[in-house]
Amino acid sequence: MKIVGNILFYMGIVAVLVLALVFHFSDGKEKSIFGYRWYEAMSDSMQPSIKKGDLIIVELVEPRTIKEGEAITYATTADGSVTVTHRVISKFKDEETNILFFETQGDANEISDPLVSENQVIGTVRFTLPYIGYISMWIKEHTFLFILCIVLFVISIKLVQMLLKRKKESRNERKEEIK
Numbered sequence: 001m002k003i004v005g006n007i008l009f010y011m012g013i014v015a016v017l018v019l020a021l022v023f024h025f026s027d028g029k030e031k032s033i034f035g036y037r038w039y040e041a042m043s044d045s046m047q048p049s050i051k052k053g054d055l056i057i058v059e060l061v062e063p064r065t066i067k068e069g070e071a072i073t074y075a076t077t078a079d080g081s082v083t084v085t086h087r088v089i090s091k092f093k094d095e096e097t098n099i100l101f102f103e104t105q106g107d108a109n110e111i112s113d114p115l116v117s118e119n120q121v122i123g124t125v126r127f128t129l130p131y132i133g134y135i136s137m138w139i140k141e142h143t144f145l146f147i148l149c150i151v152l153f154v155i156s157i158k159l160v161q162m163l164l165k166r167k168k169e170s171r172n173e174r175k176e177e178i179k
Helices: 002-024 132-141 143-178
Strands: 036-040 055-060 071-075 083-094 099-105 121-129
Touching: 036 121, 036 132, 055 132, 071 099, 132 143
Parallel strands: none
Antiparallel strands: 036 055, 055 121, 071 083, 071 121, 083 099
16 A cells, blocks of 8 residues: 555656646746746846846736736737736726737836736736746756656665665564564
């Protein structure tokens, strides 16, 4: 029974890592885990609230629910591969096209960005994790090395478990010999 538990534990770890990697490398702005995506802060344009290297957790929301003052993440390219996270300073609807537009600006920036259409919006920032974005960026740049490290980590845990089991069995054998 313990062996089955160990196998399920390691399969769970591998499954979570594979899902995280697949999600992490997906560029589609509609892809999410439970309605959330994460991004790395690549600049200091949102200081002091978001610093370069922070991991930004973004909730996918209906653009019409976004309020002035909220930080949003939006795509600047058609394929969604380049994103920006800035604060909404105003919003308005184009009456002819019925499209909602946002005026955004980085907290540390002096000027606002070009207008952002509701079609570009990915979601609103819910929270950040300081410095974790650096780890995420490193994993993206060194995927093979990261996977190798995980595999070696799992193998080393298994080896330690085996050594501890042998040591315990050896101790039990010595106790039996003494009796």
